[in-house]
Amino acid sequence: MQEFKESMKALQAAALHPGKTVRLSMRETGREAIGCFPIYTPDEIVYAAGYLPVGMWGGKTQIRLADKYLQGFCCSIMRANMEFGLQGTYDFLKAVIIPAFCDTLKCICENWKVAVPQIPAIPMVYPQNRKLETGFRYLIAELKRVKKEIEGIKGAEISEAELEKAFRIYEEYRAVMRDFVKASAVHPLTVSPVARHLIIKAGFFMDKAKYTALVRGIVEGLQALPEEKCRGVKAVATGLIGEPAELPEIFGENGICIAADDFAQESRQFRVKGREEGSVWEKMAYRTVDQEGCTFLFDEEKPKGRMLIRMTEETGAKAVIVCMMKFCDPEEFDFPVIKEELEAARIPILCLEIDQQMDSFEQIRTRVQSFVEMLNEDVI
């Protein structure tokens, strides 16, 4: 029993110290690292090449150098990545993969080539028409192009067998993570919102095989415990990210239990199971095809609102919390649409505007408190 709690603690600490964690992972595995920008990157290819894929979701820092490239109204994650790049924090990386999921990311990739020339940028453009045959074929070609670029850095080819093995390791990781979020939902006292967030985040900085084993241990530990009742408000959370860590801490302080999430940084990374059929390339591509309700992937039906309603129904959540990343256009465009649908379904919504560099949380704390009080009054 104690062992899984130790793992929980260790992973939370790992997530809070990314630099240290990545260095340790590199030492333990003997792998060099390649940075992977949000939202999605083909980490399996990086892993198959013998590198450690490292998630690059910003972090707290003082923005000084990045102002040379970006105006102040740029998303805080991207400003932080540019800042770290310019400061030399990422100099240990052999390359970075920068996908063009939004207009900001396109520019970041172009700027990176100039601003951080010591770390080669591997651009990647996922198709938006991913459900058309032509989009599917394009995606496979793009994945193979990225593989070639990584081979260039490695100076050796990546075999199909290595890629298949990496894909299996990642599929296992994703399956265990799906189990973890389910187990956390029914153990909200043992897994607080901040613990849940940090445990998931730690995966970005560790070797997936080792990380998966630790999370599996946590899942088994949780499953052995009796289910716990949420003493406050069960909510579904959505947005690009649900951090900095003070944010889920405030949720926890106010009795909010995360019943499920739709964060790009969290469940969107692993909620899609790979298909059984096809080559490993097709399997990788299908994961993009099959992703539903992601802000960064075109869908004429815009199913996110319906998906969030379904998530609340399935988990018995009473509310939806939207963590709106300031200056994230795609997420900002989705909001009015999901708001209308959630309101029609009479699901209360709390929209919090967040910024990764924010250091004052009082306003958010007050809004969360009032929201919880309002919902509790409704119950009475």
Place this chain on the structure above:
Amino acid sequence: MENKITSKQMLADLLDSHYRSALEAKAAGKIVAWATSICPQELLETLDIDVVYPENHAAAIGARKHASEFIEQAEGTGYSSDICSYARVNLGYADIRHSEAGDIPMPDLIFCCSNICNTVIKWYENLAKTLKIPLILFDMPFNHTFEIPEHSVAYMRGQIDHAICKLEEITKKRFDYDKFGEVMELSNQTCEWWKKATDLAKAEPSPLNGFDMFNYMAIIVCMRGKKEGREVFRLWHDELKEKADLGIGPWKDREEKYRVMWDGIACWPHLSVTYKTLKKYGINMVTSTYPESWNILYEKNDRNGMAAAYSANYANRNLDYGTGNVIKLVRDFRLDGIIYHSNRSCKLMDFRQYEVQRRIEAATGVPSVIFDGDQTDPRVFSEAQYETRIQALLEMMENNKAERQEQCKNSKRA
């Protein structure tokens, strides 16, 4: 005496009839599409679908100072004030459906091309969802390499073929490939005349005042595939050519002292003040990145070429291309300075602007300034800041000119 129509009158008449005929088409039960400004309109034109362009309409609403009403409406439904103001104006219009600045029919079809930004994907996705109408998306991957990659061309070509099938389904008409060829040819000709006309601003003094180009842009957006579109640019070209041959500059009452490029979209709600401030100092905006953006040229009936041409506009290309393009403009148009509009609405343009500015300055030595503004949100512009920046540019350009004159004088003495 011959009663000859000028291109300016023709422009006004054409725009008027463009919007009127779209409204009439809608009233007659015909299919109307809303489309993005640099989309393969050839497909819609071939099927005789009336098209209106929300970006153009939003610009018109902005220029006539009616944007606030629609922006407030959109923000009231939950849209952030951070997102593109064309989108906010249009999404607000989709609710209110009437503007004193002019109306457009509501669409039956949404036609979106991501070569100008990913923002339009989100904006048009919302329109299609809210209005419950079909959406055809042309996804044109951003070109991080200088050339358009082959697999991107294949992907885009596949989308053109898919769109044809989808349009046949929607219109219940057979796609006429012969007509398609004709529309392709015509669209190419319109683009050529647009480019030829705007290129005449290379003459010194320039016969063209670049703010006029902003007005003519409406036609290259809305009527690229129509004979009338081609004719207006041919006429405009002839008028400018005549002026250039006679050495006539952009203004009757003022001399062109300095020639600049304007980077980015106009500040439509503040068009007059941005223009008059420049004119006051004899600064003529002779070009921008826009003439090149609609220089969409490809061989007739070559769908792969068409896909590549549409993917090749400035906004969809890498920094090396963007920089090379502006350096060429500086040299071809003999520019004295550059004005960069840090347009709060357009992150794709903004977040490359600083680096482009540095590279252009290093390569050409041409001075430049950046000012804060927005294409349609009137709140994001300060007249005082704009004027101060223009004065700073003026001072730098004056110094450069004085230095050049001094150098010439010295070289003569030697």
